[in-house]
Amino acid sequence: MEDRFYWIVIVILCAGAGFVCWLMYRKIQQLIKKNEELSEQKENGLKSSLDLGLAPYKLDPHLLKNALNAIQSHAYHSYHSLDKLSNVLDYILYESDDKFVELKDEVSFAQNLIEINRLKVSPLFDLHMRVKIAPEAGDLMIAPFMTINPIENAFKHADL
Structure with missing residues (x-):
């Protein structure tokens, strides 16, 4: 009976650890996507600011x-x-x-x-x-x- 209790605890802990890993993976994917969006916005903003910065030279x-x-x-x-x-x-x-x-x-x-x-x-x-x-x-x-x-x-x- 005690062996069975240990196995249940181990399965629950493994399932919990797997769930936490899955949550961390999703959060990392969201952060990567947000980072790409911000990089794209920064490039667009940098391009427009470069255009504005070069405007007097035109x-x-x-x-x-x-x-x-x-x-x-x-x-x-x-x-x-x-x-x-x-x-x-x-x-x-x-x-x-x-x-x-x-x-x-x-x-x-x-x-x-x-x-x-x-x-x-x-x-x-x-x-x-x-x-x-x-x-x-x-x-x-x-x-x-x-x-x-x-x-x-x-x-x-x-x-x-």
């Missing part, structure tokens, strides 16, 4: 095309315009890496862009720029490239 081809067309249309102003285009490209490639830039730098960028686009305007139209920035406002921080589209659209669609 030069707007529309801007470059318009600038080159303006320079080409008035070859006698080419030296001055190429200098302004060089300043614009320097700003785009090197000075606007941060999320925000100083207002005075953005205004300087806008002035260079206006000078390039000025070639599209008839020589009879006298275009003047007036810029007044308080000294303390020049150091304010703004998002870069806020002036590109308004300037491009003003020269393209305005009745100058």
